[in-house]
Amino acid sequence: MAKVETDVDVVAVTGTCVEERRSCARRLAAAHGFVLVPAEQTAEGVEVVDRAISLVRMTAHAQGMVLEYPVETPVMEIVGALNAAGAGANLVDLVCVLDVGHLLADIASEEYVCLTAMNDGGEGGILAAKAELLVSQIEFASTIAIVNAAGLQPEEFEQVAAVVSHLAPSADQRLITDSDDVHGDVRRPFSERPPDAGWVSILNREFRPQFHSRGVVACRYEQLRPFHPGRLHRALTSCLFQGHCGRLVRSAGFVRLATRPHITGQWDQVGGFFTLSPLMLDHRLGADDEFLAFGQDLAFIGIDIDEPSLRRVLDDAALSDAELAAGPTVWAGFPDRFPDWSTARM
Structure with missing residues (x-):
């Protein structure tokens, strides 16, 4: 048969x-x-x-x-x-x-x-x-x-x-x-x-790892204000990726840059590799769609992470009160060393 x-x-x-x-x-x-x-x-x-x-x-x-x-x-x-x-x-x-x-x-x-x-x-x-x-x-x-x-x-x-x-x-x-x-x-x-990847579970508040060890840390960073791209680039190259806040094994999530309004970016880091890429355009969201993030929503996994220092470095990269009040016209003039984003197919 x-x-x-x-x-x-x-x-x-x-x-x-x-x-x-x-x-x-x-x-x-x-x-x-x-x-x-x-x-x-x-x-x-x-x-x-x-x-x-x-x-x-x-x-x-x-x-x-x-x-x-x-x-x-x-x-x-x-x-x-x-x-x-x-x-x-x-x-x-x-x-x-x-x-x-x-x-x-x-x-x-x-x-x-x-x-x-x-x-x-x-x-x-x-x-x-x-x-x-x-x-x-x-x-x-x-x-x-x-x-x-x-x-x-x-x-x-x-x-x-x-x-x-x-x-x-x-x-x-x-x-x-x-x-x-x-x-x-x-x-x-x-x-x-x-x-579920660990970083996704962290952002969804569902993070329950089966094993723990002293020094292995996971944390979430949230910030409503956009990042100043110049200060963020400096924070990444001179601090975060130099191990000054601990050893970052994996980080990922969603970001907003002041120079690129109305675009949610994808933050993706593994070891010494980092990419920042466009993910979603605000004006293309449907009636039932939700914003992935209003500001910054990032998950970090690493070894001996100094969480207060990490938060301080990232907070310093966010817009100040005066910068926030100045608005998008002024933001457009901020130095931005990140690669250009192509949004034609989004």
Whole structure:
């Protein structure tokens, strides 16, 4: 009897360390009786993945699939492709294999990789920071498979586990202690429990990390006044990113610059990488839409953050009473060293 084609259960496996990721994917496939599609194949693009899914759907005895992805494939593209209408896939788990022995060094790394875009046959040609790709994998993961923890002292492991938990508070952390260990059972579909990044949970006042450690800090900064772009640029380059307020691992949220009125900007920082980009135009909000932020709404995650100093530095970058009263005509003349924003497609 021919098999009825139903959506196939899929476990997606990501990670920046090739050997550890490959080993975890193989063990998961063997433990659950799933078909393994290695990173060398998924790197070839979405059409290759789609064909593999179609073949498994037609196979009578196939239980599911493990799709291993290279670091060069952005995790948002993985989730988008597997959750797309008609994909034939039921994403049940998104596993990030994490080598905690050098996690903090990886986040601080300035290395770039060339992306493989899933929708163009694997010919990406776009450079991306490896640290940003890694943190995205952690934030999107429903399961964190922790490997190579044996070399860490207890207090070091506690700190790293807390950092991971702050980045991805809803993800399950599984410690892989030997070559035969598997991260755990396949659980309910990913779509029924999409993970919240730590910074999103902080802004939504829903932040409940599973692990804590002395020195690992999360905080929220709110300020109704726009930033003076010149002073904000100086605060970033001469203070915040020099470690004067502690080690910033991750920060993200929404900002307003006085020189760019009526635009909500996206603040996005991982390690030494920072971008400020346009996100929403006020006049294009619908009747039922809400402002993402009236001023500044930012989440910070880091180690030994001096929260009072951080708030003082950011407050000093906001408009003074006199500047606020002067209005947009005067604001337009403020020095602004941030890259220009293109809003044509917003």
